[in-house]
Amino acid sequence: MEFLQSFFGLIGDLTWGTSLIPFLVIFGVFFTIVTDFVQFRFFKRMFSVLKKPAQTGNKDTISGREALLLSIGGRVGGGNIAGVAVAITLGGPGAVFWMWAIALVGMATSLVECTLAQLYKRKDGNEFRGGASRAIVHGLGKNYRWLATAYSVCLIASFALGFNAFQGNTVAGAAQDSLGIDRIYTGIFLAIVVAFIIYGGIKRIAKTADVIVPIMAVAYVAIAIITILMNITHIPHVLTEIFENAFGIKTAVSGGMGAAIAQGLRRGLFSNEAGLGSAPNVAATADVPHPVSQGIAQSLSVFIDTMVVCSCTAFIILLGDVYVPGAQGIDGVVLTQQSLVSHLGGWTQYYLTFAILLFSFSSVVYNYYLGENALTSMTQKKLPVHVLRWAVVALVFIGAVAPSATDVFFFSDPLMGVLAIINLLALIMLFPTAMRLLQDYRKQLKQGIEEPVFNPDDFKDLDIDREAWVKQ
Structure with a gap:
């Protein structure tokens, strides 16, 4: 066990410790500049997805809004409450600024990866499936299937298994500390509800997110707004502290500006997942008129996660006298x-x-679907999917009832680093294709078309599933 911990610790140091965060920042800035600051130019259009139904009108498919809310439910989790607090404790108020900065460039990265996932999605009955692994196989060719398999294995191990045990542990711990509910009862409750939802397929998962996510987001943001209004006269001082500490004008913690940058970037990336390739698995399920449509929507998901929810936590802390x-x-x-x-x-x-x-529960459902989607990219057999479902239910229960059970899943963060590296390499190789899609979308807008429509006949050189993209 010590050897395995050392091995995965080394992987974590080589990814999160040295290379991954600079890569994510550099690629995010690159995507922002080359796409002509697409996340800012299309910011108003991001909200239009909230009122549009599924493109084909099929009640069994997922609308762009449902896919957006499911991804928000996955991105928004314990990191938005606990992670922001850790960033401020270790990096000072300046860490908040760098969280904002990485979110703004990460919006472009998310748009690119989710647009590609939409393009290469496959029809599976009445559903769509896609994501980084399918984009690698159909975008780069079958010779890269080994890379797609490596990505899928890392995704299943880190998100579907490891992180779900953590989420079960988080919920049970909070319920025990605040409400005095024994962990075993929380574990049983979570296991039953999770089993019911994941056995209903992506449609039930999306419908659950459609209800839970607005409630949890509005509830948390509302209490933050109340806190801000109660301390409205202190807002200028807090903003001044954030900017002064971010640029080293004023030092709040040891490490100064360096600590602020490191903690802000790290916590921001952990929270919004831009560039990790996780959200594209959900983005690909949406029934939308153009791949860029869902790319724009998922860019909004990053904005909501960091610029809204994480900021709420930051202001709750910085406006108080506890910190x-x-x-x-x-x-x-x-x-x-x-x-x-x-x-x-x-x-x-x-x-x-x-x-x-609510945050943790929505993350469990989201993490499970990432694992299922990755598994179906490797095999079409039903048995492995059922095994994965029961494994997730069992791990949520085990994570809830055993406080130290999550120590076994020390491999989760390092493997997430590996899948992020794979995803970034694939994005760079497929970026010219993403630019073709973006140019097609912009061309239609210039022609006065309010809602651009993807025509597969214009992209005959690409390995596209024509059943998933029926010419409108």
């Missing part, structure tokens, strides 16, 4: 919880527990 720059001892979800209590009273710890429950 002391440079002090150690209180961090993670405890810092967020105590800051909220200092603003609005003791009842908010239960409110936050409810928010964590």
Whole structure:
């Protein structure tokens, strides 16, 4: 076991420790510049997906809005509550600025990867399946199937198995600490509900997200807005602290500007997942008129995750008196919880527990679907899918009832680093194709077409599933 921990620790150091974050930043800036700042130019269009039904009108397919909400449910999780607190504790208020910065460039990365996932999606009954692994096989060719398989294995191990055990542990811990509910009861409840939802397929998963995500987002943002309004006169001071610490004008923690940059970028990337190749698995399920349509929508998902939800946590902490720059001892979800209590009273710890429950639950469902989608890219047999479903249900239960059970899944973060490296390499090789799609979309807009439509006949040289892209 010690050998395995050392081995995966080395992988983690080689990915998250040295190469991955600079790659994600550089590629994000590159995509932003070459696409002519697409995430800003199309910002207003991002919201149009919220009111559009599925393109074909088939009630069994997933609309762009449902795919967007499912991806938001996956991106928004414990990292938005606990991760932001850790970033501020270790990096100071300046870390918030760098979280914002990486989100803005990450919006372009997400648009590119989700557009490609849409292009190379495959029809599977009444559903669509796609993602990084299918984009690699159909975009780069069958000679790269080994790379797609490596990606899929890493995705299943990290998201579907490891991270779901963590989520079960998070929910059970919060319920026990705040409500006094024994872990085993939380574990049984989670296992039953998760089994019911994942056995309903992507449509039930999407419908669940369609209900849960707006509730959890509105509930958390609402309480943050109340906190901000109560302390509205202190906002200029907090913003000044954020910018001064971000650029080293004023140092709040040891490490100064370097600590702020490192913590802000790391927590921002962990939270919004732009460039990791996870969200494209969900983006590909949407029934939309053009691949870029869903790419634009998923760019909004990154914005909501970091610029809205993470910012809410940051202001709750920085507007309170619990956080002391440079002090150690209180961090993670405890810092967020105590800051909220200092603003609005003791009842908010239960409110936050409810928010964590919804955030974690939506992440479990999302993580499972990523694993299922990756598995079906390797095999079409039904038995492995059923095995994966029961494994996820079991791990959610085990993670909930055994506080130290999640220590076994030390490989999750390192493997997520590996799949991110694979995804970024594929994105660079497929970027010219993404630019062709973007140019086609912009050309139609210039022609006065309100909602551009993808014509597969214009891309006959690409390995596209014609059943998934019926000419409109």
